[in-house]
Amino acid sequence: xxxxxTTRQTADGPDMNRRDFLKKTPVAVAWVAALAGALSxxxxxxxxxxxEEFLQSHYKELSPDDMKRVLARITDEVEREYxxxxxxxxxxxxxxxxxxxxxxxxxxxxxxxxxxxxxxENNQSRSPEIQYIRVLEMPQGTMDMERGNHDYDVEQVPxxxxxxxxxxxxxxxNPPCVKVxxxxxxxxxxxxxxxxxxxxCIGCRYCEAACPYWARRFNFSKPELPAEDVNPDMAYLSNRxxxxxxxxxxxxxxQRTREGRYxxxxxxxxxxxxxxxxxxxxxxxxxxxLKNKRVFVLKEELGTRPRFYxxxxx
Amino acid sequence: MLALLxxxxxxxxxxxxxxxxxxxxxxxxxxxxxxxxDPLLAPRLEKIGFEYGCVECHRNFSLDNKRRQRLAEHTSIxxxxxxxxxxxxxxxxxxxxxxxxxEGSHIAFEESEKLCGKCHGPKYRDWxxxxxxxxxxxxxxxxxxxxxxxxVQCHSPHSPAFKPMTPAPAPDERRxxxxxxxx
Numbered sequence: 228x229x230x231x232x233t234t235r236q237t238a239d240g241p242d243m244n245r246r247d248f249l250k251k252t253p254v255a256v257a258w259v260a261a262l263a264g265a266l267s268x269x270x271x272x273x274x275x276x277x278x279e280e281f282l283q284s285h286y287k288e289l290s291p292d293d294m295k296r297v298l299a300r301i302t303d304e305v306e307r308e309y310x311x312x313x314x315x316x317x318x319x320x321x322x323x324x325x326x327x328x329x330x331x332x333x334x335x336x337x338x339x340x341x342x343x344x345x346x347x348e349n350n351q352s353r354s355p356e357i358q359y360i361r362v363l364e365m366p367q368g369t370m371d372m373e374r375g376n377h378d379y380d381v382e383q384v385p386x387x388x389x390x391x392x393x394x395x396x397x398x399x400x401n402p403p404c405v406k407v408x409x410x411x412x413x414x415x416x417x418x419x420x421x422x423x424x425x426x427x428c429i430g431c432r433y434c435e436a437a438c439p440y441w442a443r444r445f446n447f448s449k450p451e452l453p454a455e456d457v458n459p460d461m462a463y464l465s466n467r468x469x470x471x472x473x474x475x476x477x478x479x480x481x482q483r484t485r486e487g488r489y490x491x492x493x494x495x496x497x498x499x500x501x502x503x504x505x506x507x508x509x510x511x512x513x514x515x516x517l518k519n520k521r522v523f524v525l526k527e528e529l530g531t532r533p534r535f536y537x538x539x540x541x
Numbered sequence: 542m543l544a545l546l547x548x549x550x551x552x553x554x555x556x557x558x559x560x561x562x563x564x565x566x567x568x569x570x571x572x573x574x575x576x577x578x579d580p581l582l583a584p585r586l587e588k589i590g591f592e593y594g595c596v597e598c599h600r601n602f603s604l605d606n607k608r609r610q611r612l613a614e615h616t617s618i619x620x621x622x623x624x625x626x627x628x629x630x631x632x633x634x635x636x637x638x639x640x641x642x643x644e645g646s647h648i649a650f651e652e653s654e655k656l657c658g659k660c661h662g663p664k665y666r667d668w669x670x671x672x673x674x675x676x677x678x679x680x681x682x683x684x685x686x687x688x689x690x691x692x693v694q695c696h697s698p699h700s701p702a703f704k705p706m707t708p709a710p711a712p713d714e715r716r717x718x719x720x721x722x723x724x
Contacts, residue, residue, distance in 0.1 A: 339709035343571035353567065356713050378712055383705040453566035487684030489676065494574045498703065499675035499690065511680070512671035 285411065286424040286464070297426075298463065305461070305468060309452070313459040315467060318485040320418035326479050327419070328490075328503045329516045329536040330393060335500040337362050337384040337391030341492035345395075348480060348491035349466040350458055352450030359444065359477040360395040360492060372440075372525055395492075396421065396442040396477035397525065397533035404434035404443060413474070419534050420479050422464040430472040439526050440533075443476045479503075506534075571709065574677055576694035582651045584638035595637035604634050621700040631656055631698065657692045668692070 283289075283297060294317050306312045342360045351357040363375025367388050375392060385391065402421050405413050412427035413434055435443040449471040461467045462482035469475050480490035484503070493501040504513035516522065522536040584595045598614075620626055628634070631641055639647035640656045648655045658665030667673035671687065674695065679685035695703065 336703070336706060337708060338706045339711070340571055342712075343709050347569045347572045358712055361712075379708075380711045382707065384708045385705065455566050456569060458569075458572075484680070487679045487681030489678065489680055489687075491572070493675070494677050495571055496675060497577045497695070497706065499673065499695070502672055504680050512676075515670050515672055 280426065283426050285427050286422075287414075294463075301463070301467060305457075308468070309454040309457045311454065311457050311459050313457070313461045313467070315461040315463065317464070318462045318482055320416050320420070321485060323507055324505045325417075325419045325507050325534075326398070326484060326503070327506045327513050327517070327534040327536065328398075328479070328493075328501060329513060329520075329522060329538060331500045331502070331540055332390055332392060332537055333539045333541045334498045335362075335391045335393065335496075336498055337364055337379070337389075338497060340495045340497060341393055341501075344491045344495035345477070345480075347456065348458055348483075349478075350452055350456075350461070350468055351444075351475070352446060352452060352469075353456065354451040355446075355448060357444045357446065357450065357475070359442070359475075360393050361441070363392045363394060364389050365392050370523075392537070393492075394440055394442070394525065395535070396438075397440050397531065397535040398477075398479060400532035400534060401530060403437040403439065403529075403531060407433040407437040409433065416464075418485070420481055421476070422478060422481070423474060423476065424464070425467075425469050425473045425475070428473040430474065432474060434474055439529055439531065443474050445474050446471050576675075576690050577704065577706070578694050578697060580653070580691070580693035580698075584650050599637045618699050621702070622698070625660065653693050653698065654691045657696075657698075 277300075279300060284293065289297060298315050298317060302313055302315045305315065339362050342358050342362060345351075345359050346353070346357070349359070351359070361377045363372060363377050364379040364386070365372075365375045367390060372392065372394060375394075379386075398419050398421055400415075400419070402415060405415055405421060408414075409431060410427060410429055412429065413421060413423045415421050430445065432445050435445055446469055450469055452468060457468075458466065460482060462485075465478040465481045480488075480492075484490055490501075490503055493503050502512050502516050504511035506513055506517065508514060516538065517536065520538040520540050522538045524531075524533040524536060585592050586595065587593075620628070625631075629641070633639055633641050633647065636647070639649060640653060642648045642655070642659070654665065654668065664673050668689065671689065674692070675690045676687040677690070678688045680687060692698075
């Protein structure tokens with residue numbers, strides 16, 4: 228962080244020729260105008276970022292005491308802004324647990340309830356609309372997700388000749404998004420969840436570009452979340468409100484799943500197309516699927532090794 | 542010059558225009574995890590504001606199960622369950638407050654999945670494994686219960702094919718969630 232700031236200062240302040248420069252007033256005005264324009268995003272930063280927040284360490288370097296302070300600060304901020312006191316905590320991975328999800332493409336009918344349940348659970352911006360799950364309407368006979376259409380607008384689903392493929396973060400074991408992050412603001416947790424520290428993310432969007440599943444979302448403007456829609460059950464690494472200018476994505480609802488519950492997309496599915504659980508437990512339903520059904524992953528050839536499986540089975 | 546710059550800054554002359562309309566609350570309609578059907582869990586029917594047990598009516602007459610179409614009662618029920626085309630495959634005609642099991646034993650209405658299991662063994666097994674149907678609650682038994690939706694919460698026993706649905710709204714392109722990536 229300190230490095231970044233010094234570089235910025237030297238780049239901005241050309242000291243030579245200053246006198247000549249000032250004589251040419253019109254040029255100076257234009258210069259000021261341009262600079263003010265360029266710096267204007269910082270104004271918004273000033274509104275939202277406290278010094279304490281600015282100086283906060285990386286998630287992995289926060290001591291338990293630091294974390295307590297950070298959580299208290301964010302809790303207050305959320306309460307001030309949304310008038311609800313959140314139950315915010317740092318939910319850590321469980322020992323002996325690695326998560327995976329499987330999705331039954333024979334059963335999914337493309338009703339999109341998962342998309343909206345996810346938004347409500349995870350406090351995504353309602354405007355601009357941020358959604359982690361994209362449901363692709365696929366023509367029968369292809370598995371190429373690039374041929375899917377996600378904005379089908381029809382009276383009834385399923386439509387003849389189509390199947391439906393919800394796509395979200397695949398929680399890859401070999402995640403390309405993590406590798407390209409220049410500041411390590413995103414990483415893989417021991418339970419397989421790829422997490423983002425919103426306080427560390429600089430918004431460069433490399434990860435968004437690197438993801439072959441188009442699973443990451445960027446907050447171009449300040450996320451708009453009506454106070455009455457806030458889900459107060461929050462975790463630091465997942466569904467606490469996000470600032471402008473950071474990347475976010477599906478976290479397998481870690482605020483739920485790391486406390487033993489099912490993710491929201493699974494619980495709302497009217498067809499029961501999703502199976503979720505601990506692959507290290509041989510008796511779990513996800514292990515049953517991996518053992519007994521012919522599962523496949525998206526874009527296997529890329530070597531990303533998703534923890535998100537698909538299968539056909541009525 | 543710095544003063545000029547400061548002025549620009551304070552007046553927000555080049556500040557960003559807020560690009561979107563404030564989001565309206567749509568409520569939390571998708572956080573509810575209800576199933577597509579609300580099945581009958583007890584052998585009782587409501588009729589013109591009163592509740593009757595099945596037997597209350599049925600003890601007054603006997604049925605022969607020959608009728609293909611209902612005329613006097615239950616007229617909305619039309620069997621569309623493949624070769625399973627008789628009421629008494631599932632209902633015990635001389636004891637309508639329970640469902641049929643093997644050789645004279647009964648299945649209670651609230652355990653109707655056992656009835657389905659008699660003819661749909663593999664699906665019933667998958668359901669018990671938690672891979673057909675849907676669990677709600679806890680995947681981790683030590684933390685809480687995993688409650689399985691029963692067959693009749695998703696399938697009508699009389700017309701069991703899963704019914705088409707109206708999909709939830711598509712991503713709103715104007716509000717920019719969706720379209721601009723690949724795909």
